[in-house]
Amino acid sequence: MRIGYGWDSHEFKAGVPLRIGGVELPHPRGLAGHSDGDVLLHALADALFGAVAAGDIGTWFPPSDPKWKGADSAIFVAEALRKAGAAGYSVANVDSTLILAEPRIAPHAPRIRQRIAELLAIDAAAVAVKAKTPEGMGTENAAIAHVVVLLERR
DSSP, X not given: OEEEEEEEEEEEEETSOEEETTEEEOOSEEEOOSSSOOHHHHHHHHHHHHHTTOOOHHHHSOTTOGGXXXXXXXXXXXXXXXXXXXXXXXXXXXXXXXXXXXXXXXTTHHXXXXXXXXXXXXXXXXXXXXXXXXXXXXXXXXXXXXXXXXXXXX
């Protein structure tokens, strides 16, 4: 077994769509980033890369490379999953926590869980998506994601 941990944060920005966990959410502001700013998928990719000691998202998809401008973060997860598979592992489960003031994630969590499950080719019952508010952390204009993955030897 291997455990991987990923963390990411992005600031909210007007004029871009809000994508979290591969799902577009209705909100007046999205997350700024070189790619699509999907904080949850970025943390997931880092957790997968980390579990097999394969670097991090910046190693494989540097923000300095214009090729990744506006890219769908599902590409990053697919490559991280490929690296995990090449190392002989498959995903057993994912546990994630989002920290953001808005929007409320609970109404969207089932869709996000399902999308992550599809990206990883696992059952949605093996994917947890939770959310907390920042409550005094001073991060009301940002979204933060923490992700832990458990990999099993195939």
